[in-house]
Amino acid sequence: MAYPEDPAGLSDEEWGQYLFFRDNPEGEFAERWSHSAGCRRWFNVVRDTRSNRIRAVYLPAQTRPVIG
Amino acid sequence: MHPDRMWRSAEPRKSYDVIVVGAGGHGLATAYYLAKNHGITDVAVLDRGWLAGGNMARNTTIIRSNYLWDESAGIYEHALKLWEGLEEDLGYPLLFSQRGVLNLAHSLQDVRDGVRRVEANRVNGVDAEWLAPEQVKEVCPIVDVSPGVRYPVLGATYQPRAGIAKHDNVAWALARAASDLGVDLIEHCQVTGVEVTDGRATAVTTTRGRITANKIALSAAGHTSVVAKTAGLDLPLQTHPLQALVSELLEPIHPTVVMSNAVHVYVSQAHKGELVMGAGIDAANSYRRRGAFHIIESQMAAALELFPVFARAHVLRTWAGIVDVSPDASPIIGLTPVENLYLNCGWGTGGFKATPGIGWCYAHTIAHDTPHPLTAPFTLTRFTTGALVDEHGAAAVAH
Numbered sequence: 001m002a003y004p005e006d007p008a009g010l011s012d013e014e015w016g017q018y019l020f021f022r023d024n025p026e027g028e029f030a031e032r033w034s035h036s037a038g039c040r041r042w043f044n045v046v047r048d049t050r051s052n053r054i055r056a057v058y059l060p061a062q063t064r065p066v067i068g
Numbered sequence: 069m070h071p072d073r074m075w076r077s078a079e080p081r082k083s084y085d086v087i088v089v090g091a092g093g094h095g096l097a098t099a100y101y102l103a104k105n106h107g108i109t110d111v112a113v114l115d116r117g118w119l120a121g122g123n124m125a126r127n128t129t130i131i132r133s134n135y136l137w138d139e140s141a142g143i144y145e146h147a148l149k150l151w152e153g154l155e156e157d158l159g160y161p162l163l164f165s166q167r168g169v170l171n172l173a174h175s176l177q178d179v180r181d182g183v184r185r186v187e188a189n190r191v192n193g194v195d196a197e198w199l200a201p202e203q204v205k206e207v208c209p210i211v212d213v214s215p216g217v218r219y220p221v222l223g224a225t226y227q228p229r230a231g232i233a234k235h236d237n238v239a240w241a242l243a244r245a246a247s248d249l250g251v252d253l254i255e256h257c258q259v260t261g262v263e264v265t266d267g268r269a270t271a272v273t274t275t276r277g278r279i280t281a282n283k284i285a286l287s288a289a290g291h292t293s294v295v296a297k298t299a300g301l302d303l304p305l306q307t308h309p310l311q312a313l314v315s316e317l318l319e320p321i322h323p324t325v326v327m328s329n330a331v332h333v334y335v336s337q338a339h340k341g342e343l344v345m346g347a348g349i350d351a352a353n354s355y356r357r358r359g360a361f362h363i364i365e366s367q368m369a370a371a372l373e374l375f376p377v378f379a380r381a382h383v384l385r386t387w388a389g390i391v392d393v394s395p396d397a398s399p400i401i402g403l404t405p406v407e408n409l410y411l412n413c414g415w416g417t418g419g420f421k422a423t424p425g426i427g428w429c430y431a432h433t434i435a436h437d438t439p440h441p442l443t444a445p446f447t448l449t450r451f452t453t454g455a456l457v458d459e460h461g462a463a464a465v466a467h
Contacts, residue, residue: 016452020304020395024293026355049307049355 026050030064074240075119075247080254080276084112086434087272087281089259089295090288091115092124093235093420094412096242097427098287098434099251105428106435109250112281114274116258116291120239123289126357126389127420128312128334128346130325132169132230133194136185139445139457140398141192146442147425148229154424160241162233163339167324169230170199170208172374174219174330182225189227197226208324210377217373219331230325232336232344238423259288262299262409269299269409285410285434290355290390292413299406303413304395304451308349309388310417311359313367315381317341326374333370343381345371349391349417359388391416396450398457401426401443402433410434411448 004010004018023029029049034042046056046067056065086102088095091113102108115121131151133144155162173179182198189196201213204224213221243253254276261273262284271280288295290307322337332347347367350359364386371378394400394414399422401412412430415422429440439447450456 012454013452016454017302020451021302022304022306024303024305024307024353026291026294026307029353031353047352049353052352052354052356052358 028055028067032060074244075253078112078252078254080112080114080257080274080279081252083280084252085110085281086283086285087111087279088113088285088287089272090122090286090291091119091243091253091255092122092287092289093120093239093242093423094289094415094426094430095287096120096239096246096253097423098285098412098430099253100242100246100249101427101431102434103246103249103251105431108431108435111246111250112252112254112279113246114254114257114259114272114279116256116275118255119243119253120236123389123391123419124235124239126312126387127235128336128344129232129235129338129420130169130230130327130334130336131164131233131421132227132325133421134169134171134185134189134196134225134227134230135459136188137457137459138192140459141189141194143425143429143442143446144422145192145194146428147422150424150428151233152229154238154241158241158245160237160244162237162241164231164233165339166229166231167336168207168226168228169325169327170204170211170224170226172204172211172224172326172328172331173222174328175222178330179222182223186225195227195229197228199224199226208322208326210321210375211326212374212376219373221374232325232338234339235420242423242427259295260298262295264299264406264409267405268407283408283410283434285412285430287412287430289413289415289419290392292392292411296404296411299409301404301406301409303400303411303448305392305400305414306353307355307390307392308352309354309357309359310346310349310391311363311367311386311388312344312346313364313386314338314342314344314384315378316384318343318381321377322375328370328374331370331373333367333374335371335375342384343378349393350388355390357388357390359386391419393417396456397459399426399446400448401430401446402439402448403437404448
């Protein structure tokens with residue numbers, strides 16, 4: 001969720017969308033993890049919220065892979 | 069011999085006046101009050117699983133109305149008043165037991181918040197008292213109020229009219245009453261989509277066929293955002309597992325309900341004898357009805373800190389429900405940008421206590437196509453206007 005480039009230019013509705021609305025899928029969900037008990041590095045994960053199965057792991061600089 | 073069925077198991081018809089999505093406590097109560105208060109009986113309650121098998125079967129059954137903000141006190145106190153007459157109204161034992169709730173304070177800030185909440189409750193006509201540690205001990209002798217512990221009990225708020233009820237009985241009694249008034253209860257009928265034509269909700273597609281309706285009322289807890297999305301409606305909800313657990317059956321030892329935020333656990337003892345405990349949600353979003361073990365571990369540690377007598381009790385079962393958490397920890401109720409599509413969601417960790425109250429108000433909202441005054445502050449539009457009902461931390465429970 002990127003910070004808006006021109007926050008003051010947003011309507012109330014757009015600001016509300018930015019502030020409060022997030023994806024909540026039953027299925028593949030992209031999230032950022034930190035390996036806090038180990039190497040302390042941040043990385044991205046795609047997890048299936050129905051099973052908690054990890055579907056993909058990739059570096060923060062990489063784009064989300066397409067899962068077949 | 070099989071005991072008598074309490075309600076008719078209906079086959080879905082092609083069309084209804086009102087479809088309620090979700091046969092949990094809220095959905096059943098809504099259908100009941102639609103029929104009873106508004107004479108609307110051409111109603112179907114659809115559920116993907118069995119009746120009241122979601123969070124209605126998985127909550128810790130605590131009923132209270134000692135919320136800080138006026139808006140919350142209004143809806144929860146309305147619910148508590150209905151609870152007080154519900155057994156008689158439904159003609160069925162609900163094991164509703166007004167044994168009181170203690171919300172413990174462990175820090176100066178807890179004390180200040182607690183005293184403030186007691187005063188706010190009284191202004192709103194909600195029974196509330198501030199108790200010193202020795203009074204806490206009188207109400208619940210097994211709580212450790214000694215000053216030498218890591219987080220000593222500095223006092224507690226007490227709501228004597230709070231209590232517990234037997235959740236299954238509540239669901240069955242509501243189902244029986246709704247069914248007797250003509251409502252169709254349809255299990256194993258998952259809503260896979262809401263059809264919207266020219267900005268109006270007109271039908272649902274289900275695993276048992278398409279059903280048209282004049283009005284469609286969502287009440288699907290953790291899955292509400294999934295169903296709403298099929299109608300093109302995004303909701304500010306996040307779905308999380310919320311765990312609870314019970315001990316084996318014990319002699320009566322715990323006379324009230326005890327909640328603590330700082331030492332995070334809430335505990336009561338069910339009529340049958342098991343200690344019933346819960347705490348916070350699992351932090352990660354998930355639709356899987358299973359939580360992480362460290363959540364259980366920390367709530368057990370909290371329970372032992374407060375109740376040293378539990379040291380030799382055993383955990384019998386743990387489980388999770390799927391809850392929909394809103395940004396301000398208050399529910400979202402009312403109309404939507406889609407005509408004839410209504411919303412009851414965002415109850416997060418605390419929906420059970422509201423069951424009759426929300427059923428009453430949601431039925432009114434559906435029948436009159438306008439929010440009930442008690443739920444009017446809880447609209448979806450508050451996330452645009454900024455008029456939040458911020459119960460995070462204020463609600464006497466950490467979420």
